[in-house]
Amino acid sequence: MDFRPDPGLDAFRQEVRHFLKERLPADLRVTPTFSRSKPQAVSRWQKILHAHGWGAPYWSQAHGGTGWTMQQILVFDEESVAAGAPTLDGMMHKLLGPVLNAFATPEQKAAHLPAFFNGERLWCQGFSEPGSGSDLASLRTRAELKHDEQGDHYIVNGQKIWTSHGHESDWIFLLVRTDASARKQAGITFLLADMKTPGITVRPIRSIDDAHHLNETFLDNVRVPVANRVGEEGQGWAITKFLLNNEHATTADLPMLKHYLRQLHELAETPCMGGVCLRERPEFALKLARLEAEVTAVGMFVQRVAALEMAHSPLAHPMGSMLKVRATELQQRITEAHVEALGDHGAVAYPHPAESAGDAPGSATCEPLPLQGLARGLANEMFFRRASTIYGGTSEVQRSIIAKLLFGL
Structure with a gap:
C-alpha cells in the first residue's frame, strides 16, 4: 500500500490543533493515560465533539461519523492525547458502535446511538x-x-x-x-x-x-x-469475531505509544548523574533510536491493517493479530525504558496525576523530589502495561491465530 502522507494532512492537523486550543476547556485537560477519563469529563467532551460534527471520529459518514481517513484519525488521536483531551468511551466508539452499525435493528440504533452521540450513556x-x-x-x-x-x-x-x-x-x-x-x-x-x-x-x-x-x-x-x-x-460468536478485529487496532494504542516516546525524549534531555544527559550516553541513545523506529513501524502497521479491513481482506484477521502482538510488547518495553531512565527514582511508584489522593495511597503526602514531575505516573503505566499482552486476547492466542490462518498449522 502507499504510505506517503496525504498532501492535505498538515492542514488537517492545524485544524485539529486549532479546535483543541479553542474548544477544549482548561478544566477538562488531563495527563494522558491508558484509562478512560472520569464519566463527567467523557460526557462533556463528547457533547462538545458532537456539536462540532466530530462526535464519531472513527465512523463512516453513512453511520453519522466524520468519514475521516485512517491517517486523519491517527492525527486526531495523536493531537488529542498531546493536548490532554479526555479519553473517549472507546467501548462505544471502537467496539460496540461498529457492531451496532453492522448488526443492530433500526429500533436498537434509535435507542442507543443518540444517547451515545450526546454523551449521555457510557x-x-x-x-x-x-x-x-x-x-x-x-x-x-x-x-x-x-x-x-x-x-x-x-x-x-x-x-x-x-x-x-x-x-x-x-x-x-x-x-x-x-x-x-x-x-x-x-x-x-x-x-x-x-x-x-x-x-x-x-x-x-x-x-x-x-x-x-x-x-x-x-x-x-x-x-x-x-x-x-x-x-x-x-450469532454472538460471529459478531464477536467482527468486534475483536476492531479491538486489535485499538489495543495497539498508537497515540499513547507516541506520547510515551515524547516522554522518553524528555527524560533523555534531563541532566542526571554528573550533570550528563541520558541522550549523551551511547547505550541509551541506541535504545531510544530503536524504540522510535518501532513506534514508526507500528504506525505503518496500523494503517495497513485498517486498509485490509476496509477491503474485507481475509488477511485482516491474522495481520491484526500480528499488530496486537507487536504493539503491546512495544508498550511494555517502552514503559520499562521510562522506569530505567529514572534511575533511583524509578523504584518509587509516584502516584498518577489522574488518581485522586483518596484513590492513590500516599499521594497526599509524597514529598517533592528531583525528577518527580517527570516521574509521576510512569511506574503506574509500566505496571498496567504488564497486562497489555493479555487483554484483548493473549499473545499466545494471537500467535496461534497467525499460525493457523497464515501457515495452516
Whole structure:
C-alpha cells in the first residue's frame, strides 16, 4: 500500500490543533493515560465533539461519523492525547458502535446511538469470565428465554470479570450462552443490558498499578428483554469475531505509544548523574533510536491493517493479530525504558496525576523530589502495561491465530 502522507494532512492537523486550543476547556485537560477519563469529563467532551460534527471520529459518514481517513484519525488521536483531551468511551466508539452499525435493528440504533452521540450513556464490556478469558468460547454465563405477560425476555445468570469501568458505566454489552447443547461457539448470543437492572452487582478489583478501573460483575436472575439482543440467537460468536478485529487496532494504542516516546525524549534531555544527559550516553541513545523506529513501524502497521479491513481482506484477521502482538510488547518495553531512565527514582511508584489522593495511597503526602514531575505516573503505566499482552486476547492466542490462518498449522 502507499504510505506517503496525504498532501492535505498538515492542514488537517492545524485544524485539529486549532479546535483543541479553542474548544477544549482548561478544566477538562488531563495527563494522558491508558484509562478512560472520569464519566463527567467523557460526557462533556463528547457533547462538545458532537456539536462540532466530530462526535464519531472513527465512523463512516453513512453511520453519522466524520468519514475521516485512517491517517486523519491517527492525527486526531495523536493531537488529542498531546493536548490532554479526555479519553473517549472507546467501548462505544471502537467496539460496540461498529457492531451496532453492522448488526443492530433500526429500533436498537434509535435507542442507543443518540444517547451515545450526546454523551449521555457510557458502556462497558462483559466478555471475560473466571476460567474463560483467552478461551472466550468456553464462557458459562447462561441466558434462558422466558415468555410472560411482560413480554419475551432472557433470564441471565453468571459472572464476568475484568469489566473495565463497569462501576461507572450505564450499560453493558455481554456474551451469554443460550444453547448448552450446541458446540461452544454456536451457542453464544450477544446482549445489551442496563447496568441498573436488578440482579447486577459490580465489585471493584484494584490492579497492580493501584488504580480502580477493573471490576468483577455478577448477574443474578437479570432480566434482559429480547429486544436487547443484537443479531439472532446463536450469532454472538460471529459478531464477536467482527468486534475483536476492531479491538486489535485499538489495543495497539498508537497515540499513547507516541506520547510515551515524547516522554522518553524528555527524560533523555534531563541532566542526571554528573550533570550528563541520558541522550549523551551511547547505550541509551541506541535504545531510544530503536524504540522510535518501532513506534514508526507500528504506525505503518496500523494503517495497513485498517486498509485490509476496509477491503474485507481475509488477511485482516491474522495481520491484526500480528499488530496486537507487536504493539503491546512495544508498550511494555517502552514503559520499562521510562522506569530505567529514572534511575533511583524509578523504584518509587509516584502516584498518577489522574488518581485522586483518596484513590492513590500516599499521594497526599509524597514529598517533592528531583525528577518527580517527570516521574509521576510512569511506574503506574509500566505496571498496567504488564497486562497489555493479555487483554484483548493473549499473545499466545494471537500467535496461534497467525499460525493457523497464515501457515495452516
